[in-house]
Amino acid sequence: MEIKLFDSELQVMDILWEEGDLTAKQISQKLNVKIGWNKNTTYTVIKKCIKKGVIERIEPNFICHPIITKEQIQEQETTELIDKMFNGSTSLLFAALLDQKNLSSSDISKLKQIVKDLE
Numbered sequence: 001m002e003i004k005l006f007d008s009e010l011q012v013m014d015i016l017w018e019e020g021d022l023t024a025k026q027i028s029q030k031l032n033v034k035i036g037w038n039k040n041t042t043y044t045v046i047k048k049c050i051k052k053g054v055i056e057r058i059e060p061n062f063i064c065h066p067i068i069t070k071e072q073i074q075e076q077e078t079t080e081l082i083d084k085m086f087n088g089s090t091s092l093l094f095a096a097l098l099d100q101k102n103l104s105s106s107d108i109s110k111l112k113q114i115v116k117d118l119e
Contacts, residue, residue, distance in 0.1 A: 002076060003052055003068065003073070003076070005049075005052070009054070011034075011035065011037075012027060012031070012064075013066060013068075013073070016064060016065075016066040021066075022063070023062055024042070024062040024063075025039075025062070027046065028042035028043065054066065055067060
């Protein structure tokens with residue numbers, strides 16, 4: 001199942017992933033404070049998420065329940081990035097990431113441990 005979420009939809013999903021089931025009104029209030037969205041904008045994005053099958057609407061009170069996990073979207077987006085930008089090569093992605101950032105010795109130790117755990 002491949003689902004493409006736009007940044008606006010991820011804003012809504014992030015709230016649900018962080019806090020669990022909320023009413024559309026609660027999501028709207030949180031996004032108003034966080035990024036200045038009005039109620040209509042939030043409700044429109046929620047409805048798009050419902051159409052995509054990533055949010056379930058539960059009555060009464062228009063409760064929104066996330067159907068997919070953040071990890072599912074992260075995995076899908078990561079796979080898409082690797083395929084699109086690095087010809088499917090995870091090692092090329094890592095090389096690019098490591099080349100772009102000054103890593104602390106702590107970061108390097110953590111990465112070495114991750115690789116060791118995979119072996």
